[in-house]
Amino acid sequence: MMQEYCKTKEEYKDCILFYRLGDFYEMFFDDALLVSKELELTLTGKDCGLEERAPMCGIPFHAADTYINRLIERGHKVAICEQVEDPKKAKGLVKRAVIRVVTPGTTLDATSLDESKNNYLMSIVSIADRFGCAIADITTGDCFLTEVPNSQKLVDEINKFSPAEIICNDSFFMSGVDTDDLKERLGICIFSLDAWYFDDDTCRKELREHFHVTNLEGLGISDYDSGIIAAGALFLYLKETQKTALSQMTTIRPYTAERYMLIDSSSRRNLELVETLREKQKRGSLLWVLDKTKTAMGARTLRSFVEQPLIDAEEINRRLEALEELNEKPMLRDEIREYLNPVYDLERLVSRISFKSANPRDMVAFASSLEMIPYIKQVLKDFQAPILKEIYEDMDSLEDITDLIKHAIVDEPPLAQKDGGIIREGFNEDVDKFRSARTDGKKWLTELETKERERTGIKSLKIKYNRVFGYALEVTNTFKELVPENYIRKQTLANAERYITEELKNLENMILGAEDKLYALEYELFSNVRDKVGQEVIRIQRTAKAIAGLDVFASLALVAERNHYVRPKVNEGGIIDIKGGRHPVVEQMIDNDMFIANDTYLDNTKKRISIITGPNMAGKSTYMRQTALIVLMAQIGSFVPADKAVVGIVDRIFTRVGASDDLASGQSTFMVEMTEVANILRNATAKSLLILDEIGRGTSTFDGLAIAWAVIEHISNTKLCGAKTLFATHYHELTELEGKLSGVTNYCIAVKEKGDDIVFLRKIVKGGADKSYGIQVAKLAGVPDSVINRAKELVEELSDADITAAVKDLASPKKKPKVEMDMAQMSLFDTVQDNDIIEELKGIDIGNLTPMEALNTLYNLQNKIKNRW
Numbered sequence: 001m002m003q004e005y006c007k008t009k010e011e012y013k014d015c016i017l018f019y020r021l022g023d024f025y026e027m028f029f030d031d032a033l034l035v036s037k038e039l040e041l042t043l044t045g046k047d048c049g050l051e052e053r054a055p056m057c058g059i060p061f062h063a064a065d066t067y068i069n070r071l072i073e074r075g076h077k078v079a080i081c082e083q084v085e086d087p088k089k090a091k092g093l094v095k096r097a098v099i100r101v102v103t104p105g106t107t108l109d110a111t112s113l114d115e116s117k118n119n120y121l122m123s124i125v126s127i128a129d130r131f132g133c134a135i136a137d138i139t140t141g142d143c144f145l146t147e148v149p150n151s152q153k154l155v156d157e158i159n160k161f162s163p164a165e166i167i168c169n170d171s172f173f174m175s176g177v178d179t180d181d182l183k184e185r186l187g188i189c190i191f192s193l194d195a196w197y198f199d200d201d202t203c204r205k206e207l208r209e210h211f212h213v214t215n216l217e218g219l220g221i222s223d224y225d226s227g228i229i230a231a232g233a234l235f236l237y238l239k240e241t242q243k244t245a246l247s248q249m250t251t252i253r254p255y256t257a258e259r260y261m262l263i264d265s266s267s268r269r270n271l272e273l274v275e276t277l278r279e280k281q282k283r284g285s286l287l288w289v290l291d292k293t294k295t296a297m298g299a300r301t302l303r304s305f306v307e308q309p310l311i312d313a314e315e316i317n318r319r320l321e322a323l324e325e326l327n328e329k330p331m332l333r334d335e336i337r338e339y340l341n342p343v344y345d346l347e348r349l350v351s352r353i354s355f356k357s358a359n360p361r362d363m364v365a366f367a368s369s370l371e372m373i374p375y376i377k378q379v380l381k382d383f384q385a386p387i388l389k390e391i392y393e394d395m396d397s398l399e400d401i402t403d404l405i406k407h408a409i410v411d412e413p414p415l416a417q418k419d420g421g422i423i424r425e426g427f428n429e430d431v432d433k434f435r436s437a438r439t440d441g442k443k444w445l446t447e448l449e450t451k452e453r454e455r456t457g458i459k460s461l462k463i464k465y466n467r468v469f470g471y472a473l474e475v476t477n478t479f480k481e482l483v484p485e486n487y488i489r490k491q492t493l494a495n496a497e498r499y500i501t502e503e504l505k506n507l508e509n510m511i512l513g514a515e516d517k518l519y520a521l522e523y524e525l526f527s528n529v530r531d532k533v534g535q536e537v538i539r540i541q542r543t544a545k546a547i548a549g550l551d552v553f554a555s556l557a558l559v560a561e562r563n564h565y566v567r568p569k570v571n572e573g574g575i576i577d578i579k580g581g582r583h584p585v586v587e588q589m590i591d592n593d594m595f596i597a598n599d600t601y602l603d604n605t606k607k608r609i610s611i612i613t614g615p616n617m618a619g620k621s622t623y624m625r626q627t628a629l630i631v632l633m634a635q636i637g638s639f640v641p642a643d644k645a646v647v648g649i650v651d652r653i654f655t656r657v658g659a660s661d662d663l664a665s666g667q668s669t670f671m672v673e674m675t676e677v678a679n680i681l682r683n684a685t686a687k688s689l690l691i692l693d694e695i696g697r698g699t700s701t702f703d704g705l706a707i708a709w710a711v712i713e714h715i716s717n718t719k720l721c722g723a724k725t726l727f728a729t730h731y732h733e734l735t736e737l738e739g740k741l742s743g744v745t746n747y748c749i750a751v752k753e754k755g756d757d758i759v760f761l762r763k764i765v766k767g768g769a770d771k772s773y774g775i776q777v778a779k780l781a782g783v784p785d786s787v788i789n790r791a792k793e794l795v796e797e798l799s800d801a802d803i804t805a806a807v808k809d810l811a812s813p814k815k816k817p818k819v820e821m822d823m824a825q826m827s828l829f830d831t832v833q834d835n836d837i838i839e840e841l842k843g844i845d846i847g848n849l850t851p852m853e854a855l856n857t858l859y860n861l862q863n864k865i866k867n868r869w
């Protein structure tokens with residue numbers, strides 16, 4: 001046995017081998033040490049012919065799933081080795097073989113499997129300057145492929161799909177992607193595969209064979225050369241590990257990131273789309289507000305909507321139209337939601353059916369879900385919105401499948417498949433007979449005995465049982481003459497003979513081992529039903545998708561009604577005009593109706609960039625995020641929290657919000673900030689929306705202001721960027737840019753002074769704030785009075801040296817600079833013969849300098865003087 005074990009282990013080196021021996025799975029050597037450590041199990045030893053006893057660890061067969069799941073969740077792979085029939089030998093002979101390898105991305109029922117989240121396995125091949133990607137969820141059968149041009153975009157895609165496992169070629173580790181970060185931050189397991197998995201011909205052949213096509217053009221994926229390799233490797237890996245034909249993977253579709261709004265990883269996090277920034281939980285995210293879906297399939301679909309907003313106005317408006325109609329018919333919408341209530345996760349159930357792992361209860365749940373479809377269709381048929389009509393068409397009532405399951409399987413079957421009690425009475429004659437045999441066997445024997453006694457006239461005739469000969473009709477020797485011809489002698493006793501008849505033989509067959517036969521037959525029939533259902537996977541998956549879509553629209557419609565959202569006008573006009581906009585999450589978190597609504601107006605010309613000032617805590621970040629979220633919600637096809645909204649489609653949303661330290665990667669706060677700014681400026685287009693919160697605050701005031709200033713100049717230049725931008729800042733100096741740079745408008749969030757204190761009005765108004773109220777906010781936060789008072793003194797002193805005045809004047813090309821040197825300073829300069837500096841100063845043509853150039857000149861001159869003194 002040990003030899004066989006070692007041979008199998010050699011083949012599955014990177015897995016923990018669960019080796020079935022009787023009622024236990026056993027692990028040996030390193031696997032035993034690892035499992036005992038990870039799962040805190042007792043380690044024993046086994047004689048294995050070696051000097052030392054082999055370390056050994058055992059897990060009861062019936063509890064194995066839980067242990068396997070725990071190992072998978074810790075990033076291990078588990079190979080399950082069982083006894084199977086040996087095809088090379090006569091039937092009945094068995095050998096041990098690995099029946100399935102469970103990995104983080106291929107687990108079917110791990111406890112950590114969040115039903116509202118896809119369990120993706122991602123295959124990545126890094127070839128020359130690009131990446132081929134394929135993504136699959138074997139629990140739902142979803143599968144698609146794509147190509148990504150660079151590592152930055154690849155990381156964005158990885159963040160978007162957040163796979164449980166990545167398989168890749170070796171080059172991936174040298175492609176500039178921070179794999180340690182993916183492992184640590186996102187908890188993704190990454191396994192590199194041998195080069196042969198990524199062989200072009202092998203991969204193409206694999207896909208052709210799996211999808212039964214002669215060429216890949218038929219699948220619509222032939223334009224994705226590296227994507228095909230990634231997909232081929234993915235299927236090879238799945239077949240290798242799952243050891244099945246993967247019949248639930250019926251389609252593969254190309255995925256083009258360009259069809260969706262681009263949101264980079266940090267913006268995704270900053271906007272808290274599916275989880276909060278700090279707690280990493282759904283509560284407090286946009287998804288939390290929008291998700292009122294009834295089914296797990298719906299929840300997954302909604303999540304993908306939120307993660308992939310659209311950029312095609314027509315498609316968005318089709319979704320909005322569906323929502324509008326659902327809200328015009330609220331009774332019907334709610335009726336649909338009632339019918340969705342008992343619908344289980346059809347996508348995952350049908351995959352379990354394909355994997356033959358669905359148990360009788362799963363099948364009953366499946367049928368009871370399908371029973372709802374005709375009712376849903378009945379209500380849906382009155383809807384006119386094209387998307388709802390398509391859903392209606394795609395929804396197959398699947399009555400044949402419901403009937404099959406309902407006829408075959410009892411309403412409340414036991415959990416275990418092998419304990420009988422699964423098949424409904426009347427479905428199969430033999431099952432019924434075996435069942436009666438178990439209970440009515442004795443009665444039948446007595447009836448036969450009486451019948452034979454009367455027929456033959458043998459008064460002493462009795463049916464007897466013997467362990468060796470089974471049942472027999474016993475006739476004492478006195479009545480020997482009366483024994484009929486059809487009696488076959490079986491056994492001779494001292495003063496009696498025992499006989500068997502055809503009828504008694506059949507009865508015996510029925511009674512003896514009825515239970516075993518019954519269980520085996522029930523299991524066989526159950527498996528047949530499951531296989532038959534499994535053959536309808538394409539119809540079921542299409543219906544499941546339709547139900548998921550309907551669930552999402554009904555949920556979005558309900559949320560819109562409850563939260564008083566409006567239908568946005570979505571077009572290609574390039575104008576974002578929101579009246580009375582609210583932050584969808586913050587308004588849910590604070591007391592009723594306490595949220596102050598605000599307007600936003602951004603266009604492609606005069607009002608492209610809003611510079612927003614206001615004290616700390618005024619609501620700048622909330623306002624900017626709310627604008628981004630309203631645009632994003634509109635583009636997923638949802639109604640929005642506003643009184644009125646026009647949303648000109650944006651192609652990308654970039655955010656630079658707050659200071660998120662990235663100490664793990666060895667980068668300082670400022671470095672992270674600048675890296676994000678660099679990414680934004682490189683990738684934003686004139687159709688993008690930028691949310692920039694306090695750019696430059698991570699460094700010295702002077703440098704910070706200069707960087708912020710230069711960033712705004714860059715964005716305002718339509719040739720360089722031209723994006724619509726909301727820019728919050730504490731540098732009041734930046735408000736000087738209004739009227740001087742094209743497209744810039746100042747806004748501030750109003751506050752009211754009340755003596756020494758301030759009241760936050762949360763209202764955005766035109767114009768720049770003239771004060772920062774930092775000290776008042778510090779007072780509100782409870783900073784001790786002594787510190788507050790000292791700070792006030794310092795503010796008075798510092799204001800003289802404030803750079804504000806200098807910037808103000810420098811920003812105005814027409815004005816004479818206010819920053820002048822007094823006569824005393826001038827004479828001092830003369831005495832030390834600093835005439836060159838004075839000459840330089842005199843020679844400056846203020847009228848022709850940009851504010852930035854003026855600021856830099858002043859800075860250089862000041863430095864020269866400082867250095868000489």
Ligand SMILES: Nc1ncnc2c1ncn2[C@@H]1O[C@H](COP(=O)(O)OP(=O)(O)OP(=O)(O)O)[C@@H](O)[C@H]1O
Binds near residue numbers: 594595596614617619
């Ligand atoms: N429009 C609003 N209506 C009601 N409450 C609001 C509104 N906007 C913001 N708030 C509340 O004010 C708090 C502070 O808002 P926010 O963080 O946006 O301020 P800020 O101006 O960005 O502050 P800082 O400059 O210090 O980052 C929020 O947590 C929120 O609870």
